[in-house]
Amino acid sequence: MTPSDGGKSIQPRIVVLxxxxxxxxxxxxxxxxxADYPGRIVGVGSNRPDAGGLERAQRAGIETxxxxxxxxxxxESFDAALIRKLEKLTPDLVVLAGFMRILTDDLVRYFRGRLINIHPSILPNYQGLKTHARALEAGDTVHGTSVHFVTEELDGGPIIAQAEVPVLENDTDQTLGARVQARExxxxxxxVRWFCEGRINLGPDDEVLFDGEPIPAILTLPADVYQ
Known part of the structure; x- marks a missing residue:
């Protein structure tokens, strides 16, 4: 449930980078x-002036x-400027959605527990770039995507959930990547909905809490979710 003030629902504020x-x-x-969405996207930011996603946000009436x-x-100076801007937007959650910047420890610590990322692999496999090609080169039969809280370790924060896709015999990194992106x-x-509903939190020892309890294993959504 979203917090309330005098009976009025307060929607968590989301900024997407x-x-x-x-x-x-x-x-x-x-x-x-x-209609029942528990949060509100209040800003979309980019490190690239030509990022096509900015137009998507503008069409939706979202500040960019x-x-x-x-x-x-x-x-350090870039992240300091980013922190100043984010402070003005007062986000409850900062969502990294293809934000191709390695963040400084200062920014990560500042937004601890309010900063999540999606990565195109089944972490901890294939941190960093070119994940689909690396999965094919390794001969993997399963690939996928992971959502995690961001910590100081690159692509190494506590994993909230993952989704798997099979690797097909004739896959290229483009075809495999397209199927992974569909899962994303x-x-x-x-x-993001679960976070805004207060169902997911980062605990004091960097453990993922779901409905207030540590998750016994990484959440993996069943295949029928995607049908």
Whole structure:
């Protein structure tokens, strides 16, 4: 349930950070149009002025902003500017949706428990880039995507949920990536909704709490969710 003030529901405020076309952003925007949606996307930001996802947000009437990383001398000054902007938007949740920046420890600690990311692999496999090609090169039979809280370790924060896809015999990194992305478009809105409903939290020892209890194993949504 969302918090309330004098009987009036207060929707958690969501800011989404992107670097590219924003297909996961679009899935989140579409999900947020539901009448019973428990949160509100109040801003979409990018480190790239030409990110196509900014137009998606503008069409949906969502405030957008750009903090161009090429205008900063180092990661620390860029992240300091990003923190200042995010502070003005007062987010309850910051969602990384294809935000291609390695964040500094200061920013990660500042938003601890309010910062989540989606990564195109079954973590801890294939942290970093080119995950689909690496899965094919390794001969994997299963690939997928993971949603996790962000910590100081790159793609290494506590995992909230994962979704698997089979690797087909004739797959290329493009075809495999397309199927993984389709799973992302379903998985991420579910996790964001759960966070806004207060069902998911990051515990004091970096454990994922679901309905107030540590999850005994990583949540894996059943295949019929995607039908």
């Amino acid at each position: 992107i670097s590219g076309s924003g297909t996961n952003l679009q899935a989140l925007i579409d999900s947020a149009t539901a 902003f750009v903090i161009d990383h090429t205008q900063y001398d180092n990661r 478009h379903v998985l991420y809105p579910i996790i």
